[in-house]
Structures are given as C-alpha cells and as structure tokens.
Amino acid sequence: MLVQTKRFTIAEYHRLSDLGMLQSEFDSPRTELIKGEIVSMSAKGTKHTVCCSNLIAELSALVRGRAVLRCQDPIFLPPDSEPEPDFTIVRDREDNYLTGHPIADDILLVIEIADSSLNYDRDVKGALYAEAGIENYWLFNLVDNRLEAYSEPYRDAQGKGNYAQRKYVLAHQAIALPIFTDTSIELSKILPRDK
Secondary structure (H helix, E strand, O other): OOOOOOOOOHHHHHHHHHOOOOOOOOOOOOEEEEOOEEEEOOOOOHHHHHHHHHHHHHHHHHHOOOOEEEEOOOOOEOOOEEOOOOEEEEOOOOOOOOOOOOOHHHEEEEEEEEOOOHHHHHHHHHHHHHHOOOOEEEEEEOOOOEEEEEEEEEEOOOOOEEEEEEEEEEOOOEEEEOOEEEEEEEHHHOOOOOO
16 A cells, blocks of 8 residues: 655645644644654653753853844744754844744754654754754753764755764863854753752
8 A cells, every 4th residue: 555645835834833733622732844744842851841941041141142042943944844943043133033933044053952852853853954054053962961063064965964073062061152152051051960
C-alpha cells in the first residue's frame, strides 16, 4: 500500500492555526512546522525549564540595547518551516517584528535546549538552521551537560545543511556570544546541577 503524507506551506499552517485545528479542546500542545510537517513539541522537563530560566536572566542582561531576545517564538524559514526555538537573538528592527517573524538574515544566534529531543534538535533542526544560512546555532545538551556551539553553515551536494564548525563547551567553562565577543556566559550559571 502506498502511503501519502500531506506537506504544508507556511500559509496553510497559519490557516490551520487560525481555525483552531492545531489544538484539541482538552489541551493545546505547542507545534511547529518543520519542512512541511506539523511537529508536536515535547513537554519541557524540570532541567529544561531551569536551563531556560537561567538563560533568560543571563541573555537579557547581555543583549539589552544591542539586540532583541525572543523566547520560544516562531522564526520564518521559507518555503515550509516555522520552528519555535527556545531562544533567538535577533537584530533590532524598527517595526519590532510586528510585520513578520524574524527571517534568517535577522537572526544572530538561535538556541535550543535539549534532553529527550537531543537527536532531533541536533540532526533535524540543526540541519534546518544550517540550510537557512543561520550563522550560529547553540544546543544546550542537558544529557551530556554541555553546550554544543555550531557555526559556518553550508549545504552539501544534495542540499542538506550542516555546520562546518562544532565546539563543545563544558559546564565549568565560559563562552562569548558569537555576535558580541565582549560578553561572556559561564555555563555553571546556566546548566542545571544535579544535587
């Protein structure tokens, strides 16, 4: 038997959302559009939530007055993707993104926090961000308790995206934001510590 799946455009995805078709009456799981497929996002565990809260505090102070910090908001990656990364640091735009979600050219850094979604965030979303030409991608790997910092996006001969550079930053180390090299984030203040 031949199985066919329906791939959605960004416009169709927005229409489904406007019609309330991406929610049930009992719950409203977050979804995102990845390469035309509507993907249900994983529930956030305690470590994910703690890491997210820690990042909000640190990143807000570092980018204030220089860029805009967005948390779990959509980004627009035509023709068929609208992911909702945990964080994006985007250029300050006069319209404050009221006329549309950030596109790849607006994005200075995209950040995901992953535990149960580690392979998906590394392989699927990482490739998506690279294909879009997003220069810097950080993956807070809660499984191995480290940051994976990716840069230098490229596409291979088949058009699949990846990053040429990957750097591991351990829990006791610090790293500068790639766009603001006068900054520093100590990972010990970000990564949740087991008791």
